[in-house]
Each structure stands twice: as C-alpha cells, then as structure tokens.
Amino acid sequence: MxxxxxxxxxxxxxxxxxxxxxxxxxxxxxxxxxxxxxxxxxxxxxxxxxxxxxxxxxxxxxxxxxxxxxxxxxxxxxxxxxxxxxxxxxxxxxxxxxxxxxxxxxxxxxxxxxxxxxxxxxxxxxxxYKSSEIIDKSEILISHPKGKITGIIPISEGCLGSCTYCCVKHARGKLNCYDPSNIVRNVEDQLKQGIKQVYLTSQDCSIYQHGGSQLADLVKKIVDLDFDFFLRIGMINPSFLINEMEQLISIFKLPKVYRFLHIPIQSGSNRILLKMQRKYLISEIVENIDILRKKFPSLTISTDIICGFPGETEYDFLRTVNLIKWLKPEIINISKFTP
The missing domain is CATH 3.40.50.12160 (Methylthiotransferase, N-terminal domain)
Structure with missing residues (x-):
C-alpha cells in the first residue's frame, strides 16, 4: 500500500x-x-x-x-x-x-x-459530512490523465422537475446553475490539456440559466474558443424541445456542436406520462422531433424508456413500442421500473 x-x-x-x-x-x-x-x-x-x-x-x-x-x-x-x-x-x-x-x-x-x-x-x-454551502463545481479545474481526449464539464446541479419515479432529485437538490465564466475557463483549461471532445453535463442541461445567460448563450461562448474540438450537450428535458425549439435549433447550427439529442421520453403513453408527472404530450414530441430531423438529417437521438411503471397496461406498453418504431433512436436505454 x-x-x-x-x-x-x-x-x-x-x-x-x-x-x-x-x-x-x-x-x-x-x-x-x-x-x-x-x-x-x-x-x-x-x-x-x-x-x-x-x-x-x-x-x-x-x-x-x-x-x-x-x-x-x-x-x-x-x-x-x-x-x-x-x-x-x-x-x-x-x-x-x-x-x-x-x-x-x-x-x-x-x-x-x-x-x-x-x-x-x-x-x-x-x-x-453534510455541507451547508452549495459549491460551484465549475470553479474547480480538472486535470485529466495524459492521452485522454474527452473532458466532462458540469454546468449545473439539481433540477426543477418533480417526476414521481425519481430519487436523484433528493440527492442532487434544487437547481444550481454555475457561472458561465467559470465553465468557459474550465473548458479552455481542458482544451489546453489536449482534450478534443467536451461533454456538458447536468441532470437537465436545458434549464441552464445564470445571470440572463441561457444554454444557447453558454454554448456560443464555448464554441468561440480558438481550439479544434467538438462539443456535446448532455441530457435535455422533452419540455425544452417543445418550448425552446428555436434555442435548440440555434445551438445545433453552431460549428463544433454535435447534432446529438439525449431526450428521455420515458413512455409513449400520455396516461403514463401524466402519472410520472412528465409535462408533455407524445404528439408534441413527435411534431418537434420531425421538425428537427428535417433541419438536421444527421441528427443522432438517444432516449430513455421505463417499462412496467405502476398502472401501465398492455395498451400503454404498445403505445411506447409504436413510438420507438417511429422514432428509431440510435441509442435507447430501457429500464424496468423498480420502486
């Protein structure tokens, strides 16, 4: 030892x-x-x-x-x-x-x-230990092992949701968005270390907001850095796709940004989504993904699905199956519901 x-x-x-x-x-x-x-x-x-x-x-x-x-x-x-x-x-x-x-x-x-x-x-x-202080993790510069090409940068912690199946919100707490200047400085420091891919991460990247800056503003500041790299945006709540479509389109139009959308739909049944307290309709998802795919034909979609949610019937399940057949996501994470 x-x-x-x-x-x-x-x-x-x-x-x-x-x-x-x-x-x-x-x-x-x-x-x-x-x-x-x-x-x-x-x-x-x-x-x-x-x-x-x-x-x-x-x-x-x-x-x-x-x-x-x-x-x-x-x-x-x-x-x-x-x-x-x-x-x-x-x-x-x-x-x-x-x-x-x-x-x-x-x-x-x-x-x-x-x-x-x-x-x-x-x-x-x-x-x-239980800290009484909420820290800005983006202030802490990350040193990567030599030869590593992918860097991960947290942009916020916590969420605004109240999904009935989720316990992570109790651990991660209320939304705390980090200072964009700290985030950009951290990205720049990692790029100087030789990082070629940067992943922005949080429980929900779409709700990022700090001092008037939204997600698109933050991404614009990052891609303006004078380095050769690619940027991937982490998980985005479906509500952002519906309510902030123009902001999402503006992000995907930026150079260096992967046309990658991780959108956890969870179920293809509106009835189950209501039980989950997910605040969107499947018709809204379909309509807006269709718009995105027409604008960005190379778009890669990743989604998460929960099967066996309490009260889910065979009809609800088949609605989810039909959604996946239509969506044809490149990546799908399927989980059996557990209490």
Whole structure:
C-alpha cells in the first residue's frame, strides 16, 4: 500500500463521472497519488441510486469491501455520490451493509476531502459530512490523465422537475446553475490539456440559466474558443424541445456542436406520462422531433424508456413500442421500473 494514495470507483451517470474527476483533481493537487485499488490507502466509492438494481449492486459491493478492508488498519473506505442522500435515514441502511466506514460525504464536500483524510489518518471514523454551502463545481479545474481526449464539464446541479419515479432529485437538490465564466475557463483549461471532445453535463442541461445567460448563450461562448474540438450537450428535458425549439435549433447550427439529442421520453403513453408527472404530450414530441430531423438529417437521438411503471397496461406498453418504431433512436436505454 502507498501512503497518501487513493482509488475512485464510479457508478452511474456522466455527472457522477464529472464528480470523480473533480475529486481526483482536488486530491492530486493536495499531494495524493492515484493508484490501483489494491495499492490505495483511501478507496472512494462514488455511488449511484438511479435504479434499485444499481443500489443493490453497490450495497453488495460495500459489504464485500468492508469484509476485505477489516484485515487492514490503515486502509479506508469513503462513500460519496447520490446513494447516501436519497432519503434522510439512508445512512442507517448503509451501516447495515457496512458497519464500519471512514466517512460519508455529500455532493458539496469535495473541497474538504484533504482535511477529512487528515482526520481519518489520526483515528477519526464513521464521519458523516453534510455541507451547508452549495459549491460551484465549475470553479474547480480538472486535470485529466495524459492521452485522454474527452473532458466532462458540469454546468449545473439539481433540477426543477418533480417526476414521481425519481430519487436523484433528493440527492442532487434544487437547481444550481454555475457561472458561465467559470465553465468557459474550465473548458479552455481542458482544451489546453489536449482534450478534443467536451461533454456538458447536468441532470437537465436545458434549464441552464445564470445571470440572463441561457444554454444557447453558454454554448456560443464555448464554441468561440480558438481550439479544434467538438462539443456535446448532455441530457435535455422533452419540455425544452417543445418550448425552446428555436434555442435548440440555434445551438445545433453552431460549428463544433454535435447534432446529438439525449431526450428521455420515458413512455409513449400520455396516461403514463401524466402519472410520472412528465409535462408533455407524445404528439408534441413527435411534431418537434420531425421538425428537427428535417433541419438536421444527421441528427443522432438517444432516449430513455421505463417499462412496467405502476398502472401501465398492455395498451400503454404498445403505445411506447409504436413510438420507438417511429422514432428509431440510435441509442435507447430501457429500464424496468423498480420502486
């Protein structure tokens, strides 16, 4: 084992991957070394809670790591990510699976990690951190491993939705959009490192707004950077497609921007969408995607679908099947509903 070393194990979405890069950069700049898991003094598990299957997988992983790390007195487990924060008492669930851990941190504690590690090294255990400060993660410059060509930049955290199936909103909280000048500076710094693709990420990129700047304004500032690169916009709520079509078209017309649309439709049944508290109609989706495809024939579409939502009938399911047959998305993520 190498003193002052760490390993990060990441689960879940692109936002989680961005968080792991931020953690990595903070620790490296504080004198820590990133190593393989077996050699690490600190093992950071960046968890995900989007599906029950993923939750169960992580709980089993934590249990296995606990049993393994009991053999060592100077190896420590740090639990990060969404899972500890999906309900107020979820830490009790974690303690059942991993009776002894070094720390649980929330999504705004990253800057405090070196200080937390110092406390752990002198004997502190089972620390639980809940930050009272909401940080701007785009302020933290990310260092990428040599040879990496794709950089991930968070532009906001949280969402404005109230979807009945989603627990991530409890972990990520209310919408917090980051300063565009910080985002652009972070993108520029990554491009100087040799990054050739930049992914903008958040729980919903479409609702970005800061000091009068909307998503299109932010994207325009990024593509104006004098570097050779491509830009991909992350997940966009279907409501943006319907209500902000002109803004979306203006983004796709910009040079360097991938004509890539990740739009999680979730169901082809208006009745199920209503139960999900998704605020759009399938007819609106069809109409606006048809417009986009005519303007941008090379458009790549990615969508997410939930099957087996409570109350879904065979008719509702077939409506979804018919939508997918019409949409023919290049990428489709299908999930079985889990409570």
């Amino acid at each position: 190498l003193e002052n070393s760490f390993y990060i194990e990441t689960y879940g979405c692109t936002s989680n991957k961005a968080d792991s890069y931020i953690i990595m950069s903070i620790l490296i700049n504080s004198g820590y070394t990133q190593v393989k898991q077996d050699d690490a003094q600190f093992l950071i598990i960046n968890t995900c809670a989007v599906k029950e299957q993923t939750e169960n997988k992580i709980k089993q992983r934590l249990k296995t790591l606990h049993e393994l790390y009991q053999k060592f007195t100077n190896k420590y487990i740090i639990i990060a990510g969404c899972l500890p924060h999906i309900t107020p008492n979820y830490n009790d669930v974690i303690k059942k699976n991993i009776p002894s851990f070094s720390a649980i941190i929330d999504l705004d504690n990253f800057k405090e990690l070196p200080e937390i590690f110092d406390k752990i090294k002198i004997g502190a255990n089972e620390l639980i």
